[in-house]
Amino acid sequence: DAGVIQSPRHEVTEMGQEVTLRCKPISGHDYLFWYRQTMMRGLELLIYFNNNVPIDDSGMPEDRFSAKMPNASFSTLKIQPSEPRDSAVYFCASSFFSEGGEAFFGQGTRLTVV
Amino acid sequence: QQQVKQSPQSLIVQKGGISIINCAYENTAFDYFPWYQQFPGKGPALLIAIRPDVSEKKEGRFTISFNKSAKQFSLHIMDSQPGDSATYFCAASMNSGYSTLTFGKGTMLLVSP
Numbered sequence: 425d426a427g428v429i430q431s432p433r434h435e436v437t438e439m440g441q442e443v444t445l446r447c448k449p450i451s452g453h454d455y456l457f458w459y460r461q462t463m464m465r466g467l468e469l470l471i472y473f474n475n476n477v478p479i480d481d482s483g484m485p486e487d488r489f490s491a492k493m494p495n496a497s498f499s500t501l502k503i504q505p506s507e508p509r510d511s512a513v514y515f516c517a518s519s520f521f522s523e524g525g526e527a528f529f530g531q532g533t534r535l536t537v538v
Numbered sequence: 539q540q541q542v543k544q545s546p547q548s549l550i551v552q553k554g555g556i557s558i559i560n561c562a563y564e565n566t567a568f569d570y571f572p573w574y575q576q577f578p579g580k581g582p583a584l585l586i587a588i589r590p591d592v593s594e595k596k597e598g599r600f601t602i603s604f605n606k607s608a609k610q611f612s613l614h615i616m617d618s619q620p621g622d623s624a625t626y627f628c629a630a631s632m633n634s635g636y637s638t639l640t641f642g643k644g645t646m647l648l649v650s651p
Contacts, residue, residue: 466627466643466644467582467627467641469638469640480638515581526572526584526587528584529581529582529583530581531579531581532580532581
């Protein structure tokens with residue numbers, strides 16, 4: 425398996441524009457997580473899904489953020505409208521309900537909002 | 539309290555030395571404590587993990603020490619190498635890992651040649 429795949433790797437957008445980040449989890453994994461990483465706040469959990477169903481979105485900072493998982497192999501995180509303070513690296517991770525609970529992370533999307 | 543506090547924020551160690559990173563937690567319901575390693579431009583990857591039924595776990599040059607009464611755990615990297623230069627995150631979760639991870643803020647380790 426190629427691991428968790430995120431796209432794009434880098435995104436530069438203007439304030440007010442819509443941004444969509446994409447994630448393909450590892451095949452067979454039943455949990456999917458979206459994290460945001462910044463220097464100030466570290467790794468923050470935004471939302472996670474179990475079997476494509478959103479379980480906890482309490483980390484989503486504002487209504488401008490939304491996430492979907494239409495099937496087991498694809499998820500999106502959308503920001504609309506984007507703001508400069510949304511600039512961060514966004515990670516998608518997936519895991520399987522098994523001993524250990526290891527989360528496998530993608531390489532991240534570096535978002536810059538100017 | 540869900541917070542996990544990690545220190546130091548950054549660390550410089552000579553090649554061959556011992557790197558030590560510490561974490562503390564408040565929530566006694568945490569029962570799974572992994573360490574993740576992150577290289578620049580990459581996502582974090584699991585390095586080693588421990589459960590509170592043991593006080594120490596060793597994998598190669600990496601050792602986790604766990605003090606349940608003090609609610610602290612630490613990562614020791616023996617014989618540190620330049621290739622170990624990365625950011626290290628401690629984390630904690632409940633239900634033996636079957637729940638979300640709460641991460642520390644990370645320690646940037648630089649091992650000088």
